Amino acid sequence: xxxxxxxxxxxxxxxxxNDAPHIGHAYTTTAGxxxxxxxxxxxxxxxxxxxxxxxxxxxxxxxxxxxVTPQQWVDRLVSTDWLPVLETVDAANxxxxxxxxxxxxxxxxxxxxxxxxxxxxxxxxxxxxYCVGCEEFKLPGDLLDGEGEYAGQKVxxxxxxxxxxxLEDNWFFQLSAFQQRLIDHYEANPEAxxxxxxxxxxxxxLRQGLVDISMSRSSVGWGIxxxxxxxxxxxxxxxxxxxxxxxxxxxxxxxxxEGKLFARTWPADVHLVGKDIxxxxxxxxxxxxxxxxxxxxKKVFAHGWLLVGxxxxxxxxxxxxxxxxxxxxxxxxxxxxxxxxxxxxxxxxSFSWEDMSARYTAELANGLGNLASRATAMxxxxxxxxxxxxxxxxxxxVVLHDALTAAAAEADRAILELDFLTxxxxxxxxxxxxxxxxTEQAPWVLAKDPVNDDRLHTVLYTICESLRAVAVLYxxxxxxAMTSLWSQLGAEAQLxxxxxxxxxxxxxxxxxxxxxxxxxxxxxxxxxxxxx
Numbered sequence: 001x002x003x004x005x006x007x008x009x010x011x012x013x014x015x016x017x018n019d020a021p022h023i024g025h026a027y028t029t030t031a032g033x034x035x036x037x038x039x040x041x042x043x044x045x046x047x048x049x050x051x052x053x054x055x056x057x058x059x060x061x062x063x064x065x066x067x068v069t070p071q072q073w074v075d076r077l078v079s080t081d082w083l084p085v086l087e088t089v090d091a092a093n094x095x096x097x098x099x100x101x102x103x104x105x106x107x108x109x110x111x112x113x114x115x116x117x118x119x120x121x122x123x124x125x126x127x128x129x130y131c132v133g134c135e136e137f138k139l140p141g142d143l144l145d146g147e148g149e150y151a152g153q154k155v156x157x158x159x160x161x162x163x164x165x166x167l168e169d170n171w172f173f174q175l176s177a178f179q180q181r182l183i184d185h186y187e188a189n190p191e192a193x194x195x196x197x198x199x200x201x202x203x204x205x206l207r208q209g210l211v212d213i214s215m216s217r218s219s220v221g222w223g224i225x226x227x228x229x230x231x232x233x234x235x236x237x238x239x240x241x242x243x244x245x246x247x248x249x250x251x252x253x254x255x256x257x258e259g260k261l262f263a264r265t266w267p268a269d270v271h272l273v274g275k276d277i278x279x280x281x282x283x284x285x286x287x288x289x290x291x292x293x294x295x296x297x298k299k300v301f302a303h304g305w306l307l308v309g310x311x312x313x314x315x316x317x318x319x320x321x322x323x324x325x326x327x328x329x330x331x332x333x334x335x336x337x338x339x340x341x342x343x344x345x346x347x348x349x350s351f352s353w354e355d356m357s358a359r360y361t362a363e364l365a366n367g368l369g370n371l372a373s374r375a376t377a378m379x380x381x382x383x384x385x386x387x388x389x390x391x392x393x394x395x396x397x398v399v400l401h402d403a404l405t406a407a408a409a410e411a412d413r414a415i416l417e418l419d420f421l422t423x424x425x426x427x428x429x430x431x432x433x434x435x436x437x438x439t440e441q442a443p444w445v446l447a448k449d450p451v452n453d454d455r456l457h458t459v460l461y462t463i464c465e466s467l468r469a470v471a472v473l474y475x476x477x478x479x480x481a482m483t484s485l486w487s488q489l490g491a492e493a494q495l496x497x498x499x500x501x502x503x504x505x506x507x508x509x510x511x512x513x514x515x516x517x518x519x520x521x522x523x524x525x526x527x528x529x530x531x532x
Contacts, residue, residue: 007045009265010036013273013281014051014097014243016135017077018058021085023339023351024274024306026323030336031303031345031420032272033091037476038415042503047265049247051097052082056135056236060222070222074100088323090332090479097247099224099239103258107246108239109227111292112215116228120174120291126214130166133159135236137166137214158276166219171232173215178287182206185286191299193282194418195346198275198302202282213284241285244268245294267295270418275302301418304348306339326356329528333478334360340420340477341428360525368431368470369525374438375463376488376520382447387464387490388457389514396437397462401509403433404469408507411473427473434466461514464489468512472501481524490516 012032015025029050036048054074063073078098086093097104115121129138133156143154146162153162183206186192186199193199216232217223223233233239242250248265249258273281278300286296308321327335338356341363343349379385390397407430414423438459446456468491475482475498486498494516495501505511 005045005264007047007265008036008039009047009248009268010039010049010270011244011268011272012050013271013277014053014099014240015082016056016058017052017054017074017082018062020081021323023321023323023326026085026089026335027306027339028272028274028303029086029091029093030089030339031418032270033089033093034336034340034420034476035270035415035418037092037479037499038503041472041476041499041501042412045264046094047248047261048093049095049097049244050086050091050093051095051243051247052078052099053236053240053243054078054098054100055223055233055239057132057220057222058135060220061132063222071100074098085323088327088332089335092479095247097243099243104243104246105224107250108224108234108242110251111242111245111288112234112238113227115173115288115291118291118293120177121215122172122174122212124170124172124212124214125168126170126172127167128165129154129163131156131159131161131163133161137235138163139211168214168218170214170218170235171216171226171229172212173238173288173291175213175284175287176210178290179206179210181290182210182283182286185296192296193278194299194301197346198278198282198300201278205279205283210283210287237280237284238288241280241288244271244285244297268297269299271297271300273300273302275304278302301346303345304343306343307348307350308352321351330356330360331480331525333481334364334525336477337364337424341424342421344421345418357528360528363428364525365523365527367428367435368474369523371431371435371438371463372467372485372488372524373520375460375467376518378443378447379460379464379518380520382443382456383460383518385518387512387514387516387518388461390458390461392454392458394458396441397458400433400437400462400466403430404466404509405507408469408473408503412503415476424477427470430466431470434463434470438463464516464518465509465512469506471498472503472506475499475501484521485524488519488521490518493517 010032012028032048036046040046059070059074063070066073129143131138142157143163144157146153146155150162155162186203190199193202215235215238216226217235218232220233223236224239226232226234249262252258252262254263271281281300289296323335338359342355342359379387407426410426411423414426441459443456443459446452446459467485468489471482471485483498486492489512491512494513495511
């Protein structure tokens, strides 16, 4: 990363380590990975952060029940569950933050010292409801009346379980001081919370008024000690949110490696979050940053829930599906494609094996995969594996030239706005057009008479050049398959690695030169057996 250029800095939430990863977690990471790979292919510097949140009551209790220390408990979970899932979904993150790491602990303590010095931290008793599942202090209005075995009790709307009543002497953050500043900021920068429904929700919450919130816990031992009060630990959310700053060197001297990283990355360009943690990221977090006189993130984007049978994906309700269950069957590329193609990012979406299988077969195996297979096979059969020139261009080819220019521009526009579905659909529509072109031009018929050689060669070149562009546009989405396609087209030898191709150049027709060595490789998307 160059020292002067601001990197495009994107974060996922740091996932709570006590839950095993399910496809809801992988969905967020995949979206972040596709967006950051896209920015890299635009020639931008990028920093992509993910990680895990390891403190709090849930971890403390689970470790105790398991007969190990909390540190032993989280170390095992990180190594066996959380790090492997990044490889499973093919994430190319630049960093992985753990809240038990020394860089994070030191940064958190430094940050809260600053807020205390700035006059935004004070001591007071806390009495009220707390959901251990959410690790969240609840407002009475947040709770629902319990039913069945929980009748007569107040339950968390997320977990459906009774909350605990706390009475502690804690330290508080003066959140109320930032109500109007936050309202003013978001009115001036409405794009800072997306989608629109999320913006509306946050503004409504802010206008109801903010109350000061406990920033510490005195009854929890597993956390980061307050530097000025060793009997208390930082409230787990006010520890976890700071990962976005501590991971990139918050508090380090400007002339150090960490300090230079902070200067190149901060503020974050995009915080990707699930909509259930929007309030923490769009209210508490920017208020904390205001209190520390730090620039605010440019955008918080709250995506929807993945639903299975109408239920939000979660371990609590037994709807969690692990990413490997799907990826072992369909592959990581198809996983990445399906979840960003089938669901409008920002809205809730339902997952089903049947829908994924149908899209895999129609759009990947029979669509793009079959096109690539036919193209490479025909160049092998009719041109001895050498890409011919295109001496007989007609209106049919010009239509594809223009369609590619439009598809590349539309994909770039949409993906930069996190509208993955529209961006992917633009490329898919181009693929459909090329498949239609193959059917209409029927190169296998042209090949029967040498008098048609110029036309045959033009058609074969046009198909392969179209696939060159598709490979680049889909590379952030399906890097394994597109790297294979790139190699089969002989593009690596001519144009260099696929990851170095630029989005700005992809719509320029004729980049793949005649003479490229075309090879028919393994099927990009092998046909698979139906799930029983």
